[in-house]
Amino acid sequence: xxxxxxxxxxxxxxxxxxxxxxxxxxxxxxxxxxxxxxxxxxxxxxxxxxxxxxxxxxxxxxxxxxxxxxxxxxxxxxxxxxxxxxxxxxxxxxxxxxxxxxxxxxxxxxxxxxxxxxxxxxxxxxxxxxxxxxxxxxxxxxxxxxxxxxxxxxxxxxxxxxxxxxxxxxxxxxxxxxxxxxxxxxxxxxxxxxxxxxxxxxxxxxxxxxxxxxxxxxxxxxxxxxxxxxxxxxxxxxxxxxxxxxxxxxxxxxxxxxxxxxxxxxxxxxxxxxxxxxxxxxxxxxxxxxxxxxxxxxxxxxxxxxxxxxxxxxxxxxxxxxxxxxxxxxxxx
Amino acid sequence: xxxxxxxxxxxxxxxxxxxxxxxxxxxxxxxxxxxxxxxxxxxxxxxxxxxxxxxxxxxxxxxxxxxxxxxxxxxxxxxxxxxxxxxxxxxxxxxxxxxxxxxxxxxxxxxxxxxxxxxxxxxxxxxxxxxxxxxxxxxxxxxxxxxxxxxxxxxxxxxxxxxxxxxxxxxxxxxxxxxxxxxxxxxxxxxxxxxxxxxxxxxxxxxxxxxxxxxxxxxxxxxxxxxxxxxxxxxxxxxxxxxxxxxxxxxxxxxxxxxxxxxxxxxxxxxxxxxxxxxxxxxxxxxxxxxxxxxxxxxxxxxxxxxxxxxxxxxxxxxxxxxxxxxxxxxxx
Numbered sequence: 001x002x003x004x005x006x007x008x009x010x011x012x013x014x015x016x017x018x019x020x021x022x023x024x025x026x027x028x029x030x031x032x033x034x035x036x037x038x039x040x041x042x043x044x045x046x047x048x049x050x051x052x053x054x055x056x057x058x059x060x061x062x063x064x065x066x067x068x069x070x071x072x073x074x075x076x077x078x079x080x081x082x083x084x085x086x087x088x089x090x091x092x093x094x095x096x097x098x099x100x101x102x103x104x105x106x107x108x109x110x111x112x113x114x115x116x117x118x119x120x121x122x123x124x125x126x127x128x129x130x131x132x133x134x135x136x137x138x139x140x141x142x143x144x145x146x147x148x149x150x151x152x153x154x155x156x157x158x159x160x161x162x163x164x165x166x167x168x169x170x171x172x173x174x175x176x177x178x179x180x181x182x183x184x185x186x187x188x189x190x191x192x193x194x195x196x197x198x199x200x201x202x203x204x205x206x207x208x209x210x211x212x213x214x215x216x217x218x219x220x221x222x223x224x225x226x227x228x229x230x231x232x233x234x235x236x237x238x239x240x241x242x243x244x245x246x247x248x249x250x251x252x253x254x255x256x257x258x259x260x261x262x263x264x265x266x267x268x269x270x271x272x273x274x275x276x277x278x279x280x281x282x283x284x285x286x287x288x289x290x291x292x293x294x295x296x297x298x299x300x301x302x303x304x305x306x307x308x309x310x311x312x313x314x315x316x317x318x319x320x321x322x323x324x325x326x327x328x329x330x331x332x333x
Numbered sequence: 334x335x336x337x338x339x340x341x342x343x344x345x346x347x348x349x350x351x352x353x354x355x356x357x358x359x360x361x362x363x364x365x366x367x368x369x370x371x372x373x374x375x376x377x378x379x380x381x382x383x384x385x386x387x388x389x390x391x392x393x394x395x396x397x398x399x400x401x402x403x404x405x406x407x408x409x410x411x412x413x414x415x416x417x418x419x420x421x422x423x424x425x426x427x428x429x430x431x432x433x434x435x436x437x438x439x440x441x442x443x444x445x446x447x448x449x450x451x452x453x454x455x456x457x458x459x460x461x462x463x464x465x466x467x468x469x470x471x472x473x474x475x476x477x478x479x480x481x482x483x484x485x486x487x488x489x490x491x492x493x494x495x496x497x498x499x500x501x502x503x504x505x506x507x508x509x510x511x512x513x514x515x516x517x518x519x520x521x522x523x524x525x526x527x528x529x530x531x532x533x534x535x536x537x538x539x540x541x542x543x544x545x546x547x548x549x550x551x552x553x554x555x556x557x558x559x560x561x562x563x564x565x566x567x568x569x570x571x572x573x574x575x576x577x578x579x580x581x582x583x584x585x586x587x588x589x590x591x592x593x594x595x596x597x598x599x600x601x602x603x604x605x606x607x608x609x610x611x612x613x614x615x616x617x618x619x620x621x622x623x624x625x626x627x628x629x630x631x632x633x634x635x636x637x638x639x640x641x642x643x644x645x646x647x648x649x650x651x652x653x654x655x656x657x658x659x660x661x662x663x664x665x666x
Contacts, residue, residue, distance in 0.1 A: 031381060035570065036490050037419040037555055038385035040482070043376035048364060052371035052462065053386075053428040053477055059469040060432075086370035095386040097430075097475050099393075129385065136392040137470020142430050144386055144477040149373070157369050222370055237368065 007109050008102035008134070015132050019096075019113055023127050030093065030126050039128035041093055047148035050089035054080045054224075058138035066182045069108040070115030071199045076141040077119040079224060081203035082276035086222035088155040088212020089147035091123055091205065096130035099140040112141075123205060153212040155280070157237035160219035162310040164281040166242060167290075168250065169204050169302050171197065172227050173265075176272025177255035190254045201276040207297050208278055216289040220280040228270040228328030230279045231314055238281075244306035244325065246318040266316070271328050281308055340442050341435035341467070348465050352429075352446055356460050363426065363459050372461035374426055380481035383422035387413045387557075391471035399515045402441040403448030404532045409474040410452040412557060414536035415609040419555035421488040421545020422480035424456055424538065429463035432473040445474075456538060486545045488613070490570035493552035495643040497614040499575060500623075501583065502537050502635050504530065505560050506598075509605025510588035523587045534609040540630050541611055549622040553613040561603040561661030563612045564647055571614075577639035577658065579651040599649070604661050614641055 007015060019034065026033045032040035043049060056062055056076045067075070077094060084091050096116065100109065120127055125145065178198030181191040204222075211217040219238055223230045227249075231242050251269045282290045294302060309315075314325040340348060352367065359366045365373035376382060389395055389409045400408075410427060417424050429449065433442065453460055458478065511531030514524040537555075544550040552571055556563045560582075564575050584602045615623045627635060642648075647658040 032487070032489065037416040038383045038422065038480075040420065040487055041382040041384060043380075043382055047376075049374040049376055049382065049479075050371045051374060051426075051428060051477070051479065053430045053475070054464045055430050055432055055466055055473075055475065057432050057466055057468055057473075060467050083370040087373065089371065093384075095384060095477060097386045097388050097477075099388055099390050099473060131387045133388055133390055134393050135390055135471065135473075138468065140388075140390075140432055140468075140473050140475075142386070142388065142473075142475040144384070144428060144430075146382075146384065147371075154365070154373055156365060220370075 005106055006102065007100045007104045007106055010106050012132050015109065018110060022113060022117055027126055030128055033126065033128045039093065039095065041128065041146065044092065044148035046150070048151055048154065050084055050087050050147040050149050051144065052080055052083040053142065053144040054083065055140055055142040057140050064139070067199060069111035072141065073112040073115030074119040074200060076143050077116050077125065078201045078203050079276060080143045080145040081123055081205060082201070082222040082224060084145055084147040085203045085205045085208035086155060086220050086278055087149060088153055088208045088220070089149040090209060091125045091145055091147040093126045093128040093146045094120065095128060095144040097142040098130070098132045099135035100132065101135055101139055104139065123203065149212065155208060155212045155217060155220035157219055157221050157234050160234055160238035160240050160281040160308045161283065162240055162308050164218050164283045164308040165304050166244070166279070166281055166306040166308060167302050167304050168227065168277055168279050169207055169300055170275065170277040171250050171252045172275055172277065173255045173269030173272050174252045175201065175274035176268060177252065179274065194252060194254055198274055201274065203276055204278045204300070207300060210293045210296055211280060214289045214293055216282060216286050216293045217280040218283050220278055223275045223277045223279055224273060226271050226273045226275065226328050227279065228325050231325060232328060234279060235312065235314060241309040241311045241313040242306055243309055243315045243317055246316055248303060248305045250301060250303040267326055271326055338439055339435065340433045340437045340439055343439050345465050348442065351443060355446060355450055360459055363461055366459065366461045372426065372428065374461065374479065377425065377481035379483070381484055381487065383417055383420050383480040383482050384477065385413055385416035386475065386477040387416065388473055388475040390473050397472070400532060402444035405474065406445040406448030407452040407533060409476050410449050410458065411534045411536050412609060413476045413478040414456055414538060415534070415555040415557060417478055417480040418536045418538045418541035419488060419553050419611055420482060421486055421541045422482040423542060424458045424478055424480040426459045426461040426479045427453065428461060428477040430475040431463070431465045432468035433465065434468050434472055437472065456536065482545065488541060488545045488550060488553035490552055490554050490567050493567055493571035493573050493614040493641045494616065495573055495641050497551050497616045497641040498637050499577070499612070499614055499639040499641060500635050500637050501560065501610055501612050502540055502633055503608065503610040504583050504585045505608055505610065506588045506602030506605050507585045508534065508607035509601060510585065512607065527585060527587055531607055534607070536609055537611045537633070540633060543626045543629055544613060547622045547626055549615060549619050549626045550613040551616050553611055556608045556610045556612055557606060559604050559606045559608065559661050560612065561658050564658060565661065567612060568645065568647060574642040574644045574646040575639055576642055576648045576650055579649055581636060581638045583634060583636040600659055604659055
């Protein structure tokens with residue numbers, strides 16, 4: 001018999017064994033990890049559990065010919081951790097549910113797991129369990145992440161009030177520009193940072209934790225589906241409106257070099273997904289606390305892009321005019 | 334514009350709204366449920382968290398033309414809760430991650446959610462969050478369930494010791510016979526109970542909790558992938574062997590009426606998956622505790638099927654002979 005070359009040749013138990021042998025020693029609070037019917041976790045003392053789940057689907061969220069398997073694995077973890085960041089939570093554990101095409105090369109499976117575990121090391125997450133099954137269609141990676149947060153230090157979407165400043169971390173539209181460059185196949189060197197923003201998004205865990213611990217923000221959401229969608233979600237949950245200054249948006253200049261891209265640069269930046277940045281609001285009376293947080297995350301750019309308004313309208317303003325913020329990215333269209 | 338008829342017509346936000354309006358009021362320990370970046374849960378006091386994830390993939394675990402959407406939704410929850418049952422845990426919350434074909438009729442989506450929420454009511458589970466995306470292939474339902482268990486009352490796979498009795502709940506091979514009847518399209522009335530066992534498996538939560546709380550079992554596993562696989566998992570984790578009495582297996586007599594089924598009845602019962610029963614071991618010194626548990630679950634059949642042995646062999650014995658237990662169900666073959 002030749003060496004197994006696909007996940008089907010290896011079989012489910014061998015795939016689980018391959019993961020187990022790569023997972024480092026469990027932290028003391030993980031009483032039971034991979035290998036039983038469920039994971040058993042000691043809750044963090046005097047903390048609340050924070051839990052989120054998100055899937056990456058081949059053909060929707062990634063293409064295997066555009067991304068290395070290690071990037072897919074890393075990214076699956078990063079986008080889930082971004083949800084914990086938006087709550088101000090500290091990540092602890094992850095569960096991995098995989099649906100794999102039978103012909104997926106075993107080496108690609110191993111690279112995917114290695115990419116995920118590299119992210120787990122970076123962000124201090126223990127892979128605590130999961131499940132592997134066959135997919136008759138696309139590769140699907142579903143991850144569930146568990147974290148913890150102190151009571152009354154949770155960031156939510158619903159606390160924004162009229163007059164609060166609207167801030168965003170990082171660059172907007174970088175990941176979308178990176179994806180477009182990858183799709184174009186040209187990989188212009190000026191877009192390296194954008195391509196990296198797409199392939200290896202960095203969940204803003206420290207910023208979220210500091211905003212929550214210091215009570216510096218009134219509301220927070222992550223930008224998985226783009227800035228326009230994030231603004232809409234935050235405004236709806238808080239029962240407020242927003243006015244955004246188009247010229248303040250931290251759009252990377254390299255994004256403007258792309259050809260074949262429809263819409264204005266601002267529209268593309270607003271509607272492009274995959275920026276795993278934090279969008280948050282800062283009340284005037286919390287401004288000093290926020291400046292303290294800024295000093296602690298000095299390597300990370302944060303930009304004020306607008307203000308919360310009363311009423312429910314979502315307005316984009318530049319020097320000449322005002323118009324509604326576009327509808328944003330839609331998964332089903 | 335006509336009434337939305339597919340999930341793509343409705344869009345992700347409308348689908349989430351449809352779920353939210355169906356979810357009952359949150360229990361007090363669920364600080365934040367559906368609608369933020371993550372769920373926020375107060376851990377159960379003096380308990381450990383128990384977490385498991387499992388996916389149902391169309392074309393692998395179910396066919397939409399054989400099962401009503403409500404059965405698919407119910408089943409996704411039930412099979413996950415079966416993992417909590419095997420740990421002796423009490424379920425609390427679930428997260429639902431859906432990948433939906435764009436042309437899935439909206440009414441089928443609603444029925445699927447209703448089936449899942451009916452199960453959630455029955456088993457006392459709060460739907461706390463999740464995620465919806467498009468699938469370019471099969472419908473994928475990934476569920477994560479969270480429960481709690483008292484320290485030192487956790488059931489694991491690894492505690493079986495030579496001399497322990499091996500017990501199983503319910504009937505073995507019923508669900509496989511039910512699936513075969515559904516596939517045949519004939520639905521013979523004698524197989525109603527088997528069909529129900531396949532469509533609406535009942536997680537053995539109370540049995541698992543009682544076995545754990547009373548320390549009546551030394552090891553436990555659920556039979557999602559069949560009895561042969563469950564025995565293999567339990568024996569491997571405990572470093573022991575098993576001898577199973579073929580004639581003791583609680584195979585429903587109706588399973589024998591099926592035509593076109595390969596292998597002997599015993600082989601089919603051992604290898605057929607989808608029996609969400611508990612397989613557990615009882616040490617001689619715990620026999621009195623176990624009899625107390627049996628009295629408390631008197632509506633549920635439990636059957637002694639063999640014994641734990643030293644060494645690692647897995648033996649099936651009848652009056653005439655002994656032979657190895659077959660390899661069991663394999664997801665990738």
